[in-house]
Amino acid sequence: MLEIRFHGRGGQGAVVASELLAQAVFFDGKVAQSFPFFGVERRGAPVTAFTRIDDHPIELRSFIEHPDVVVVLDPGLLRDTPVTGGLKPGGLLLVNSPQAPGAFSLPQGGTLATVDATRIAVGRKVGTATMPVVNTAMLGALARVTGAFTEASLERAIVAFVPSHPEENRAAARDGAESVRMEPVAPSSRPSPPSEEAAPLPFPEGPVASLPSNILHTSSWRTLRPVIDRDRCTRCNFCWEFCPDDAFDFDAEGFPVVKLLYCKGCGICATECPPDAIQMVTEA
Amino acid sequence: MGFKVLSGNGAQAEAARLARVQVIAAYPITPQTTIVEALADMVASGELKAQYVKVESEHSALQVCLSAAALGARTYSATSSQGLLLMHELLHWASGQRTPMVLGVVNRAVAPPWNIGADHADTMSQRDTGWIQFYPESNQEVLDTVLTAYRLVEDPEIRLPAMVTEDAFYLSHTFEPVDVPDPKVVDTFLPPKDARAILRPGVVSRLGSFTGPDHYVDFRHQVAEAMDRVLPKLQEVESEYARRSGRDLGGPLVGYRTEDADAVLLTLGTISTTARGVVDELRSSGQKVGMAKLRVFRPFPVEAVRALARDVSRLGVLDRSFTFGSSGPAASEVRSALYGVPSPPSVTSFLAGIGGRDVGPKDLHRVFQALLSSRSTGPRWMDLETDGGVVVHG
Structure with a gap:
C-alpha cells in the first residue's frame, strides 16, 4: 500500500486533487481511498488530504501518520506546519516551489522534488492570478516522480471531472510532469531508531477549539x-x-x-x- | 452500471437517483452539502425527474417531505448535526404519522464547541423518535443501505421513517470505488412506491390531529409494534437485495472472527473497518479477539447481541458519542440486552473518535489490550489518553 499526504490551504484545490487522484488510480485498475480533513472551512485555512493506493480493498479508515509521500501545495506552510512529521525514512517530499530541490531539507533522507506549480497555474490561467489553483500541476508532478498512477489516467480524470477549464488543467498537469525536478538526499545524521511518538504530526491530535x-x-x-x-x-x-x-x-x-x-x-x-x-x- | 469512484455523499445522491425519488427538500449544512448539490444538479439536468423544493431551514425541509410522503410521494432529504437537531420536533411527527421516508444524515459533532468532525451525538440524540437507524462503514454500504431502506420503510407492515448515516469526512468526503447497480436491477427490487396515500385531494381525512387519552396510546403502541417487525422484515429485504445485487449486507450485527474469541469489540460506522484490520493483526499474533459491527441501532438487535455474547467472556462497546450521566449509548443498550441472560460477559464502555478525533490502528490496539487485561467496565475515554497536542485550559 502506498500512502500519500497532501498539505494545502482552502482554495488551492487539495480536496479536488484528492478526488482526481482517486479517479486516476481507479482508471489504472487499482483501489484508492482518498479523503480531505479540514478543521475549519475557510479560504486560506490549512487543509490536509490523505490518499491510500493498493491492489486490493483497504481495511483502514484513519489519518495517515506515516506516509510514503508528502505533497506540499503551499510552501508557506513549511514555516509553521511540521509537514514531514511521520514521513517514512526514504520517503518523498514534493513541494510547490520555484526553487531547486536542494533548497529544502529532509534530515531522515529520501527524495526531494520541487515543481513551480504556481507559475504553471498562472500561465495556464487555472484559477486567478492572485489565487492560482495549483492542484492539477502538482498531480502531474506527483505522477511523474512516484509512478504510482499513470499520467494518461490523470489526464483522463481531469477531462472527465474538472468542472471548469478542463483543457487548461490538463495542460497544467503536463507542465507539472515535464518540469518537476528531483534529487535523492542522504540522511544528514545517523538515523534514530523509529519511535512511535518521535515526530510531531502536522494535524491536530488534540483539542484545538476555543483558542483565540x-x-x-x-x-x-x-x-x-x-x-x-x-x-x-x-x-x-x-x-x-x-x-x-x-x-x-x-x-x-x-x-x-x-x-x-x-x-x-x-x-x-x-x-x-x-x-x-x-x-x-x-x-x- | 459497474464501478464508479464516489464519495459517501455521492453514494447517497446516487442511491436517491436510483430510487427515483419524487420530492427532495433539503437545507445545506457541512458536511452534507455535496449530497444536495449533486441532487440539485441531477434535477436541473433532467437526469432525475423530481421536485426539488428549496426551503429556509431543516425544519421546513422535513415538513415538505412529510407532506409529500403523506400524499404518496417517495421523498429524500439529508442533513447533519445542528440541522438534525432542528428537525427534532418533526422527526416525532414522521414516525407518529407512520410516514415511510429516508433521510441521509452525515454524523457530525454537536456544538458547542463548534466542530464539523465525525461524532454520533446528533443521531444518538434522536434514538427515541421512532426512526430506524443505520450506521454504514463504507460508501458501498451507504448506497446499498439507502436502497434497502426505501424498500423496508415502504412495506405496508412497517411504514416508519429511516435514517442512513455516514461518518463526517471518513465517508462523506472519502472517494473510493463503489459498485453502482444497474437501474433495471433497482427498479425490479424497488418498484414505484405503493401510492396508497394517507391524504388524497378531494377526500376529507385527518392526519395527526387531536387524540385524547382514550386512543392516543393505541397510536403509540402501533409504532412500537411496527418497530418490532423491522428486523425480521429487514432480513427478507436484504436477502432479496443480495439475490439481485450480489451483495449481502449482513443484517443488524455483522460479526468478524468472533468464533472462539475471548474478547469481542462492538463498533459503529467507519471505526469498524480499522477494527477489522486490527483483529487480523491480533489474531496473527495469537490473541483470540473478534469484532462486530452494529449496523442497526434502532430497533436495537437484542437477539443478535445475545447470540454473539453467548460464548464470549468480555465484550467491549466502542461509542463515538456519550450519554451524559450514563455511558456510551450503544454500551448501555448492550448491557440492557444482556440483563438476565445466564453467565453474561462483562461489558466495557469505550469512547473514541469524539468530535472527529482520529481513531487509528494504534488506538484500537490500546482498546483491545484494555479489554483483555482490565476488569474495569468504564466508561473509558480513549481520546483523553493520547498526547493531546495543544492543551487547552479554561
Whole structure:
C-alpha cells in the first residue's frame, strides 16, 4: 500500500486533487481511498488530504501518520506546519516551489522534488492570478516522480471531472510532469531508531477549539492583505461592519485600521467598500 | 452500471437517483452539502425527474417531505448535526404519522464547541423518535443501505421513517470505488412506491390531529409494534437485495472472527473497518479477539447481541458519542440486552473518535489490550489518553 499526504490551504484545490487522484488510480485498475480533513472551512485555512493506493480493498479508515509521500501545495506552510512529521525514512517530499530541490531539507533522507506549480497555474490561467489553483500541476508532478498512477489516467480524470477549464488543467498537469525536478538526499545524521511518538504530526491530535486567533495564528492563512487608501476613504465604517473577524479598529481621526493579527484576507471589506478605497494586495 | 469512484455523499445522491425519488427538500449544512448539490444538479439536468423544493431551514425541509410522503410521494432529504437537531420536533411527527421516508444524515459533532468532525451525538440524540437507524462503514454500504431502506420503510407492515448515516469526512468526503447497480436491477427490487396515500385531494381525512387519552396510546403502541417487525422484515429485504445485487449486507450485527474469541469489540460506522484490520493483526499474533459491527441501532438487535455474547467472556462497546450521566449509548443498550441472560460477559464502555478525533490502528490496539487485561467496565475515554497536542485550559 502506498500512502500519500497532501498539505494545502482552502482554495488551492487539495480536496479536488484528492478526488482526481482517486479517479486516476481507479482508471489504472487499482483501489484508492482518498479523503480531505479540514478543521475549519475557510479560504486560506490549512487543509490536509490523505490518499491510500493498493491492489486490493483497504481495511483502514484513519489519518495517515506515516506516509510514503508528502505533497506540499503551499510552501508557506513549511514555516509553521511540521509537514514531514511521520514521513517514512526514504520517503518523498514534493513541494510547490520555484526553487531547486536542494533548497529544502529532509534530515531522515529520501527524495526531494520541487515543481513551480504556481507559475504553471498562472500561465495556464487555472484559477486567478492572485489565487492560482495549483492542484492539477502538482498531480502531474506527483505522477511523474512516484509512478504510482499513470499520467494518461490523470489526464483522463481531469477531462472527465474538472468542472471548469478542463483543457487548461490538463495542460497544467503536463507542465507539472515535464518540469518537476528531483534529487535523492542522504540522511544528514545517523538515523534514530523509529519511535512511535518521535515526530510531531502536522494535524491536530488534540483539542484545538476555543483558542483565540493570537494562539491559533489564523492570520497566517492570509494570502492577500487589505490596504486602505485614506484619500478615498469616507469613514463610513462599512469595512468594520462587514468584517467577519472584527479585524478593524479606528485611529484618532476615525479612519479604519486593519488589525493584521486577526485579518484572514477574505476581501469582503474590499468588495463592500462604497468608495472602493480598499485594495487587496498579495502578501510578500 | 459497474464501478464508479464516489464519495459517501455521492453514494447517497446516487442511491436517491436510483430510487427515483419524487420530492427532495433539503437545507445545506457541512458536511452534507455535496449530497444536495449533486441532487440539485441531477434535477436541473433532467437526469432525475423530481421536485426539488428549496426551503429556509431543516425544519421546513422535513415538513415538505412529510407532506409529500403523506400524499404518496417517495421523498429524500439529508442533513447533519445542528440541522438534525432542528428537525427534532418533526422527526416525532414522521414516525407518529407512520410516514415511510429516508433521510441521509452525515454524523457530525454537536456544538458547542463548534466542530464539523465525525461524532454520533446528533443521531444518538434522536434514538427515541421512532426512526430506524443505520450506521454504514463504507460508501458501498451507504448506497446499498439507502436502497434497502426505501424498500423496508415502504412495506405496508412497517411504514416508519429511516435514517442512513455516514461518518463526517471518513465517508462523506472519502472517494473510493463503489459498485453502482444497474437501474433495471433497482427498479425490479424497488418498484414505484405503493401510492396508497394517507391524504388524497378531494377526500376529507385527518392526519395527526387531536387524540385524547382514550386512543392516543393505541397510536403509540402501533409504532412500537411496527418497530418490532423491522428486523425480521429487514432480513427478507436484504436477502432479496443480495439475490439481485450480489451483495449481502449482513443484517443488524455483522460479526468478524468472533468464533472462539475471548474478547469481542462492538463498533459503529467507519471505526469498524480499522477494527477489522486490527483483529487480523491480533489474531496473527495469537490473541483470540473478534469484532462486530452494529449496523442497526434502532430497533436495537437484542437477539443478535445475545447470540454473539453467548460464548464470549468480555465484550467491549466502542461509542463515538456519550450519554451524559450514563455511558456510551450503544454500551448501555448492550448491557440492557444482556440483563438476565445466564453467565453474561462483562461489558466495557469505550469512547473514541469524539468530535472527529482520529481513531487509528494504534488506538484500537490500546482498546483491545484494555479489554483483555482490565476488569474495569468504564466508561473509558480513549481520546483523553493520547498526547493531546495543544492543551487547552479554561
